[in-house]
Amino acid sequence: MAKVLGRLISKECRAGRWKGIRIVAGVDPLTHLQFADDTFLAGEASAREARTVKQVIDKYEHVSSQKVNWLKLEIFFFNTPPPKQREITNILGTLPSNFLSVPLFGGTNKSTISKHLVESCFNRLE
Structure with missing residues (x-):
């Protein structure tokens, strides 16, 4: 099914609806990686591409009779403003992802994020 x-x-x-991410000039962009039953999807942070990703996943579920576990789905953003992140997660119907137990787009309040991170680290040490 992969x-x-x-x-x-x-x-x-090929239709220009999924751009992926360009890692090296002159090489096809990265769109997906698959290993065993894990899949990594890559794309630009746009509402259009998010809708395309959602449509592909929905079509895959229909064709394969397999279901994506949306509870395991994680989204990672890089250099993407929080409003755009929220728009994309709303399209995909997922919750924001975390890194070290900190929401990746929790806003700009660094002291709150830092405090949460320090508390998480201390809790693990106890």
Whole structure:
């Protein structure tokens, strides 16, 4: 079934609806990686691409009769403003992801985030 997902993604790339992320100039962009039953999807942080990702996942579920476990889904953003992050997570229907138990787009209050991180570390040490 992994090939099915790969083909669905490739079709969207050829149509220009899934751009992926360009890592090296002159090389195809990274759109997905698969290992065993884990899949990593990569794309630009846009509402259009998020809708395409959602459509591909929905189509994959329909074609394969497999269900994506949305509770395990995580989204990671890089250099993306919080309003755009919220828009994308709303499209995909997921909750924000965490890094070291800190929400990745918890806002700009650094003292609150730092306090939470320090508390989490101390709790693990106890």
